[in-house]
Amino acid sequence: MKRIFIIFAALLLTANISAAAPEEEKQKSWTFDLEPYLMASNISGNASVGRATGVDVDIEFSDILETLNIGAMIHFEAHHESGWGIWLDYGFMDLSQDTSGPVGGVASTDLRQGVMEAFALYRQDLAHGKLDYIAGIRWWDNDIDITVDPSLFPGSISKKVRADWVDAVIGARWTHHISENWHFRLRGDIGGLGLSSDFTGTASAGIIYVINDLLDIDLTYKATWVDYEEGTKHTPDHFEYDTVTHGPILGLNFKF
Numbered sequence: 001m002k003r004i005f006i007i008f009a010a011l012l013l014t015a016n017i018s019a020a021a022p023e024e025e026k027q028k029s030w031t032f033d034l035e036p037y038l039m040a041s042n043i044s045g046n047a048s049v050g051r052a053t054g055v056d057v058d059i060e061f062s063d064i065l066e067t068l069n070i071g072a073m074i075h076f077e078a079h080h081e082s083g084w085g086i087w088l089d090y091g092f093m094d095l096s097q098d099t100s101g102p103v104g105g106v107a108s109t110d111l112r113q114g115v116m117e118a119f120a121l122y123r124q125d126l127a128h129g130k131l132d133y134i135a136g137i138r139w140w141d142n143d144i145d146i147t148v149d150p151s152l153f154p155g156s157i158s159k160k161v162r163a164d165w166v167d168a169v170i171g172a173r174w175t176h177h178i179s180e181n182w183h184f185r186l187r188g189d190i191g192g193l194g195l196s197s198d199f200t201g202t203a204s205a206g207i208i209y210v211i212n213d214l215l216d217i218d219l220t221y222k223a224t225w226v227d228y229e230e231g232t233k234h235t236p237d238h239f240e241y242d243t244v245t246h247g248p249i250l251g252l253n254f255k256f
Helices: 002-029 061-067
Strands: 030-039 042-049 052-059 070-080 084-100 106-126 129-148 158-177 182-192 199-210 215-230 239-255
Touching: 030 215, 042 106, 042 129, 052 106, 061 084, 070 106, 129 182, 129 239, 158 199, 158 215, 158 239, 182 215, 199 239
Parallel strands: none
Antiparallel strands: 030 070, 030 239, 042 052, 042 239, 070 084, 084 106, 106 129, 129 158, 158 182, 182 199, 199 215, 215 239
16 A cells, blocks of 8 residues: 555656646746837938938937827847847838928928847857847938928929838847846847948847836947938939937836
8 A cells, every 4th residue: 555655656746747847848948029119210311312312310308209190119039938020110200390401491201210120139148248240231211201391402392202121230248237128228239231231230239127927127329320321412312311319228128
C-alpha cells in the first residue's frame, strides 16, 4: 500500500511539472508593447513643387496645434523569446501653414504627412540592458498643396502633389537599465541612399519610467530626416521634399 502511494505521488508530481512547463513556456514565448504617443512636432526644411522651387516648410508645434486637423501616432512591438520580433510605427499629421517665399511674398502650404515604419528586429540581452538591431522599410505618404503669390512664380500659382515612396532602413536601439524603474534609451537608423530618397535617418534619446509590469512612461526626443526628389528641376513634374520632423515624445507603453 505504501509503495502504491509513493508511485501515485510520483506520478502526480510529474503531471504537475508537465502541466506547468507548457504554461511557463507560453508566458515566455511572446511579449507585446503597444504605445500610443503624442509628439510635439516641428517640421523644418523646404519643398520644391513644379516651378515653385524652394518654398520653405517651417512649421512649429504651436502652429500645428492651431492648424492640425487629424493626428494619429502609435507604436507596436512583438518580441519572441528567441530574440526575434517585429516593430510597427505610424504617425500621421494633417495641417496647413502660410510661409514666406524665398524672395518675399506668401505661400499657403497644406501638408498631410504620413510615415510608417515596418521593421524586423533582433534583441541581444546585455548585462544592464539590451540591444535591438532593426532592419526594414520606412514608407512616406505625403500630400502637399502649395498656393504661391503669382508675382513670385508666374505660371505656378498653385500646385498639388501626392508623393509616396519606400526607403530601406537599418539601425539599432540601445536600452540601459539605470535602475529597476529608470531606463535610458538611444536609437539611430539610416536609409534611402539613392534607392528611393537620397537620405533618410532617425535619431532619438530618451528616458523610460517603468511604473509596473504592465505600463511604462516614454519621454523621448526624436528627429527624422528625409531628402527626396523626383522629376526634373524647373519643370512642372518636379518634386523635392527635404525636411526634418523633430520634437519631444510623451507615450504610454502598455505591456502584455
